[in-house]
Amino acid sequence: MTISHHSSFLEHRLHSSLHASFFENNVRSDVMDVEASPFFATSPQLDASPQIFGQKKYEVTIDKELTPQKKPHHIIVSFVIIYTMIFFNGCCFTAVVPSVPFYLQVLHAPKEFLGWVVSFYSLGQIIGSPTGGWLSEKMSSQRILTISSSVGIVSSILYAVAPGYYCILFSRFFTGISAGMEFTTELTFIAHHTNMKERTAFLATVTAVNISGFIMGPALGAALALIDIEIMGYSINEYTGPGWLLVIMFMVDLFMVQCLFREHPPAKNENKNATDTSSEQAQLLADEKQTASSYGGVSNGQTEKDSKKEVINGQSPSETHEKKSNVDIDDNAVSEEPTEPPPSLPLVLSLIFIQFSLMIGFSLLETIASPLVHDRFNWNVNDCNLLFTCGGVVSLVVYAIFVMLSKRVADRSLVFTAISLCFVGFLLAIDWEGLNWVPHWMLALLPPYLGRFLTGFGLMYGGFMIGRSITFALYSKLIASQYQGKYLGWMVAGGSAARTLGPFAAVFLYYEVQSAGGKSIAVFGPAVVLHLMCLLLMICFWADLLPGNLGLTPVAIKKRSTTKKRVEQLIRLRKESSLPV
Known part of the structure; x- marks a missing residue:
C-alpha cells in the first residue's frame, strides 16, 4: 500500500513537472506563433522534438533575422552617412524651388x-530611380x-554659373537623375542591412530626415539671399547661392562615401522564412491532425486492430500517420505553394x-x-x-x-484625413x-486672403x-507579396507622371488667366x-481598404479567415493535448 501510494505520488510529481516545463517553454511562444503567422507577419520556425508519451512536443525557436540585432560600428557609421545624404537630398530640392x-x-x-x-x-528622377535600382544589382x-x-x-556648378536659361x-534634369539614383541606392542599402523587424523603424526615420531637409533647404536659401559677393569672377547671391550650396553638399557626400562609408554582406534574406511559412503551417496542421486527437499514438479515427496491424508490419502508428498527413491534409489548410488572387x-x-x-x-x-505670392503680395x-x-x-509637426x-x-483613416487636409487647404x-x-x-x-x-x-x-508616405504603406500592405513589385511600380509611375505633368498644367493655367482670382481658381480649382x-x-x-482583403472575392476572404482560425485552433489544441490523459 505504501509502495503504491509512493508510486502514485512520484507519477503525479512527474506529470506536474512535465506540465510546468511544457508551458514554460511553449505558452509564450504559442502566442508569438499566432502573431507571426502568414496572416499577421512572418513565421517562427517549428521543430519537432522526440515524442513524449506517444505525442510530439513542439518547441518554437525565433529566427534571429526577425529580432533586432546589434550592428557593427562601421555599419552604424554607414547608416549615419545614408541619413545625412537623405537630409541633403531634401535640402537640395527645397533650397532651389523658391x-x-x-x-x-x-x-x-x-x-x-x-x-x-x-x-x-521629375523627369530626371524617373530615369535615375530605375537606373540606380538596376545598377545596385551589378555594383x-x-x-x-x-x-x-x-x-x-x-549639374550644380552648371546651375550656379548658367549663362542662359x-x-x-x-x-x-541631371540633378534629378542624381537624386533618383542616390535615393534608390540608399533605400536598397537600408533593405539589405536591416531585417524585417527593424526595417519599418528605419524607413520611418528616412521620412523624418527627408522632411527635416525640406525644412532646412528654404532656411538656408533665405540665409544665402542676404549674401551678394563675387569670388574669382563667380557671383554668389540670392539666385546663384542655392546652386553653390548644392555643390558643397554633393562634395560632402562624395567625401563621406569615399572615406567613411563601408558596406557589409547583405543581411540574410528573411523572406526565406516567409516563403517557408506555408509548409511549416501545413506540417503543423498535419501533425496536429494526428496528435491533437490521439492518445498514446492511436488516433480516434483508427481502431486498435489497425494499430496492431501497423505494429506487426514494422511501422509505428505515428509513422503511418506522418506518411498519411503528407497526402491527406484538410482542404482548409495552407497549401505548400500558396497563390493569392491578384488584386482587383x-x-x-x-x-x-x-x-x-x-x-x-x-x-x-x-x-x-x-x-503667386510675388504677384499678389509683392514678396521677394x-x-x-x-x-x-x-x-x-508644419509638415514635421x-x-x-x-x-x-x-x-x-x-x-485608411490616416489617408482619408491627409486627403481632407489637402482638400481644405486648396479651398x-x-x-x-x-x-x-x-x-x-x-x-x-x-477672413483676409x-x-x-x-x-x-x-x-x-x-x-x-503625410498622405504620400501613408498611401504607399497602405498600398503595399493591401497587396500580396508576389505582386508587390509590379503594382508598386505602377504606383511610382503614377506619381512620377503627376510630378512631370503638374508643372506644365500649373504654368499654363496660371499665365493664361488674367484676373488674380481667376489665376488662383484656375490652378487650385482642379486640385x-x-x-x-x-x-x-x-x-x-472603405470596406476593402484592409490588409489582405484587396479585391479578394468573398470565397477567397472566407478561405483566408478559415485558415487563420484553423491555425489558432490547432495551437489551442496543442496546449490542451500536451499531456496524456
Missing part, C-alpha cells in the same frame, strides 16, 4: 519656361553613390489615382506658390524661402502627430474676392507629406475636384 522663378526672370526666360524646369527635375552601393554625387556636383533646364483592378487604379492626385497637387503648389525671394520653411515645420496616431488608428488658397460671381454676403464672412492662403499652404504641405474625387473613392472602397 528662387527658380526669379532666377529665370534674371536670365530673361519666358514665363512658360518655369514649367519645363520643374518638370525636367556596390559605394560606387553608385560616388557616381550620383559626381553627377550632382557637375537652357543651362538651368539641363542642370535640373478598380481598387488598384483608385489607390493609384489617390497618389496621383496628391502628387499633382503638390507639384501645382511648388510651381506656382512663388509666382527671402519671403518665399521663409514660406517654404514654415511649410516644412503633422508627421509627429500622425506617427502617434498610427499606433491607434488604421492607415482656402483660392482668392474668392477676385471672383465677380461670388455673393458679397459670402465675401463678408471670409493672406491668412487664408498661409493656412491653406500649411494644410496642403502637411497633408501631402479641389481631384481631392474630392479621392475622398469619394475612399468612401466607396
Whole structure:
C-alpha cells in the first residue's frame, strides 16, 4: 500500500513537472506563433522534438533575422552617412524651388519656361530611380553613390554659373537623375542591412530626415539671399547661392562615401522564412491532425486492430500517420505553394489615382506658390524661402502627430484625413474676392486672403507629406507579396507622371488667366475636384481598404479567415493535448 501510494505520488510529481516545463517553454511562444503567422507577419520556425508519451512536443525557436540585432560600428557609421545624404537630398530640392522663378526672370526666360524646369527635375528622377535600382544589382552601393554625387556636383556648378536659361533646364534634369539614383541606392542599402523587424523603424526615420531637409533647404536659401559677393569672377547671391550650396553638399557626400562609408554582406534574406511559412503551417496542421486527437499514438479515427496491424508490419502508428498527413491534409489548410488572387483592378487604379492626385497637387503648389505670392503680395525671394520653411515645420509637426496616431488608428483613416487636409487647404488658397460671381454676403464672412492662403499652404504641405508616405504603406500592405513589385511600380509611375505633368498644367493655367482670382481658381480649382474625387473613392472602397482583403472575392476572404482560425485552433489544441490523459 505504501509502495503504491509512493508510486502514485512520484507519477503525479512527474506529470506536474512535465506540465510546468511544457508551458514554460511553449505558452509564450504559442502566442508569438499566432502573431507571426502568414496572416499577421512572418513565421517562427517549428521543430519537432522526440515524442513524449506517444505525442510530439513542439518547441518554437525565433529566427534571429526577425529580432533586432546589434550592428557593427562601421555599419552604424554607414547608416549615419545614408541619413545625412537623405537630409541633403531634401535640402537640395527645397533650397532651389523658391528662387527658380526669379532666377529665370534674371536670365530673361519666358514665363512658360518655369514649367519645363520643374518638370525636367521629375523627369530626371524617373530615369535615375530605375537606373540606380538596376545598377545596385551589378555594383556596390559605394560606387553608385560616388557616381550620383559626381553627377550632382557637375549639374550644380552648371546651375550656379548658367549663362542662359537652357543651362538651368539641363542642370535640373541631371540633378534629378542624381537624386533618383542616390535615393534608390540608399533605400536598397537600408533593405539589405536591416531585417524585417527593424526595417519599418528605419524607413520611418528616412521620412523624418527627408522632411527635416525640406525644412532646412528654404532656411538656408533665405540665409544665402542676404549674401551678394563675387569670388574669382563667380557671383554668389540670392539666385546663384542655392546652386553653390548644392555643390558643397554633393562634395560632402562624395567625401563621406569615399572615406567613411563601408558596406557589409547583405543581411540574410528573411523572406526565406516567409516563403517557408506555408509548409511549416501545413506540417503543423498535419501533425496536429494526428496528435491533437490521439492518445498514446492511436488516433480516434483508427481502431486498435489497425494499430496492431501497423505494429506487426514494422511501422509505428505515428509513422503511418506522418506518411498519411503528407497526402491527406484538410482542404482548409495552407497549401505548400500558396497563390493569392491578384488584386482587383478598380481598387488598384483608385489607390493609384489617390497618389496621383496628391502628387499633382503638390507639384501645382511648388510651381506656382512663388509666382503667386510675388504677384499678389509683392514678396521677394527671402519671403518665399521663409514660406517654404514654415511649410516644412508644419509638415514635421503633422508627421509627429500622425506617427502617434498610427499606433491607434488604421492607415485608411490616416489617408482619408491627409486627403481632407489637402482638400481644405486648396479651398482656402483660392482668392474668392477676385471672383465677380461670388455673393458679397459670402465675401463678408471670409477672413483676409493672406491668412487664408498661409493656412491653406500649411494644410496642403502637411497633408501631402503625410498622405504620400501613408498611401504607399497602405498600398503595399493591401497587396500580396508576389505582386508587390509590379503594382508598386505602377504606383511610382503614377506619381512620377503627376510630378512631370503638374508643372506644365500649373504654368499654363496660371499665365493664361488674367484676373488674380481667376489665376488662383484656375490652378487650385482642379486640385479641389481631384481631392474630392479621392475622398469619394475612399468612401466607396472603405470596406476593402484592409490588409489582405484587396479585391479578394468573398470565397477567397472566407478561405483566408478559415485558415487563420484553423491555425489558432490547432495551437489551442496543442496546449490542451500536451499531456496524456
